[in-house]
Amino acid sequence: MSNGLRARQDMEKERETLQAWKERVGQELDRVVAFWMEHSHDQEHGGFFTCLSREGRVYDDLKYVWLQGRQVWMYCRLYRTFQRFHHSQLLNAAKAGGEFLLRYKCAFVLTRDGRPVKVQRTIFSECFYTMAMNELWRATGEVRYQTEAVEMMDQIVHWVREDASGLGRPQLQGAPTAEPMAVPMMLLNLVEQLGEADEELAGKYTELGDWCARRILQHVQRDGQAVLENVSEDGKELSGCLGRQQNPGHALEAGWFLLRHCIRKGDPELRAHVVDKFLLLPFRSGWDPDHGGLFYFQDADDFCPTQLEWAMKLWWPHSEAMIAFLMGYSESGDPVLLRLFYQVAEYTFRQFRDPEYGEWFGYLSREGKVALSIKGGPFKGEWGTGRGRRGCASRLPPALTTCPPPP
């Protein structure tokens, strides 16, 4: 057999494997959406129940605002970008969720009818609110949603870059001025969201996007040997557990945010750095050699983390890893990244799926047993599974030839 023929056959086989994954992922996306459509809609007040048991029973009717915003975003995005989800039931639920958020805004958690239960003194509820409003505008064409999104974005940028005092955090003498990587990550995500096919806003936020990327890159520490979750604002390692904290799934998520940034910038050198530091490095340190799966937290000096759940396997780091490796492969063609996608995807589909009731389990023990049977809770909604499936579905086979759509 000639070398050319063998190469063509290998490529054909690869294409078939990827096509099979595309179908699997697409089926999972359908099952996940069906689960949330069936169980999560609050017909009375709008918005979504997210505390759902394995079977989909509502075990608490509190409304966590992160998850409200994410589900609105997800529904609109599916409606806009997949023919089979372009139906009014999905759009109407998204609109009802959006109106609920518009009325009651951005505490951390609300009662079913919208009264605030708990506030967090961070930017994240507002960030998911902004993503929801921007997508609603794109899905419906109603300008008032976009006005909300842009005004809230200005507020968030003000808090992050000018004056955080409006968030109401106490100023304490011993508290380090730490930057959690989540902050520039979230902002970079918003820059991409608002700038999509919108030259004016893309231009407005160009400098902000560059700033976010620089700040995320500052989290690569110790001569490039570790991505640390928290660093000082001028990019130095902080002392103690806070400074040594690592979260491999979060680093991988930052990785694909940065890959998208590199694509917009057309910067292959930065892309190679990102693949090295935010994809390969966290995977090497974070993958459990004994039982498979990504650890939730690690300590850069190999002390035992103090988070009780540090060794548990959560659904979302695996979703982020699948997106990151597929996007990395799609951009670079490096087969190592494709192999890592397969490794993560095989573990993920084997361990997290619930063949009986649909959707995915969110929390496994270190050994891979289901530790919590809930399908949704204070931090798990449709987003983590839906975005992962959507992100992969839209990047499989076509991803080999076309540029992937925005996250």
Added chain:
Amino acid sequence: MSNGLRARQDMEKERETLQAWKERVGQELDRVVAFWMEHSHDQEHGGFFTCLSREGRVYDDLKYVWLQGRQVWMYCRLYRTFQRFHHSQLLNAAKAGGEFLLRYKCAFVLTRDGRPVKVQRTIFSECFYTMAMNELWRATGEVRYQTEAVEMMDQIVHWVREDASGLGRPQLQGAPTAEPMAVPMMLLNLVEQLGEADEELAGKYTELGDWCARRILQHVQRDGQAVLENVSEDGKELSGCLGRQQNPGHALEAGWFLLRHCIRKGDPELRAHVVDKFLLLPFRSGWDPDHGGLFYFQDADDFCPTQLEWAMKLWWPHSEAMIAFLMGYSESGDPVLLRLFYQVAEYTFRQFRDPEYGEWFGYLSREGKVALSIKGGPFKGEWGTGRGRRGCASRLPPALTTCPPPP
């Protein structure tokens, strides 16, 4: 063999078993105290390092105020009540810890040199401060410590019973006025602490102690079938996860606080109720039939709890259970309670001990494997193991004939 002879032989055997436990517990107490003496003292600033690895290495030098107060209390208590701990090294370390607390007071966590890092808008740092100051007064005779204790107690009672606004919690329209059981528990503990051999203060706090006991008893819900962690202030079940939350180890701890209250009151009827609802009931629901050990959290309707660590086995619920069952047996003579003490103690000594480096592991998986190898952290100090060992040591054999000392 006559019945009388057999009964005497059984009693003799029981006494031997208890004597063996007393020795085991005493040895563990020695090892625990030695571990903290060797690794935790901050010779430069006073106070204690509590973030200690398996071997005793300091992996973070933050000072969690709960643990500072508790260690001062523990050292003074040991100094006062055990001949072998009546030495100046222990007292001097307690005094240095007390002076550290006096200087920097009651944030939730301080830097090594006392600058506040984080505040909690609750009463607990102040409660442990009060316990520390009162014990320091008892151990040293220096009145200024007692003045501090009594003034802080007045402040705490004001927050709990008159006006909580000084704690700075935001007033949110949707937040239920929930009472965590920890609040009346903690206050009842302080009533006993301050009233010990002090007729004037015991009199001052009599009404408060009765109020605390009534409030704790309100947490027995569902026709006496469940102890719920959070109820409304007028003793009704709250909706959702918050309302259904159970913590078997915490209920057992409340149980022995209430038993002490019954002893002071001379109320055998209440004692029987407490044994039934706060000892037997939480043990029946909370003991893992498959792997042994007490679950950390449960849901009264058997939904899966949302706490990722719900099925883990923590050291402290087992310490509390050992004290509770031994105290219950000591008061009632009911052999069922003695059997339960043995059951818990056997699990606890088998699973939590670290024969290699001393002290105890704090966090096991559901199956009983060590999940975190740390010996101390943000919430685990010398208290949980030390108080457990001390509480049991002082209740074994003598407990069969004499009234146990205060907790």
